Amino acid sequence: MGLFDWKHWIVILIVVVLVFGTKKLKNLGTDVGESIKGFRKAMNDDDKPAEQPVPPAQPVHPQATSPLSQPHTIDATAQKVEEPIRKD
Template structure:
């Protein structure tokens, strides 16, 4: 008995099919299968050795930021607390 009884699994399967519908479940299965295929392909691509005849890639030179008129400017300041006198005439 318990959750592993085959009768319980049948009831759960029927409820899932009624809630989601067969088309959504088919699409979900297809998406999961494609994800697994893509994962396996990526794992196999990582394991292949690099081509010994290939030249190493040259790093790109650093890009210098360009300043334009419409860019906001940052002002670096330090905040200070200012105590104002209490007004008694209010």
């Protein structure tokens, strides 16, 4: 007679039913099934690429062609600055 003999499982099942009752076990089984379905659905949703939102079209004004209404950009070049290492 091994540790996982079928007789042991019957005794464990009877004890669990006596402690929790059949109604709570049924609710527990339903909750576990729903959580597994939700997990699978979430995993399938992650596989699908998200749709890129389309930005709303901006109205064109007659004054939009003037140089002042264009966005301002700064043209610069980054330079590396070497600092001496201080020993305190």
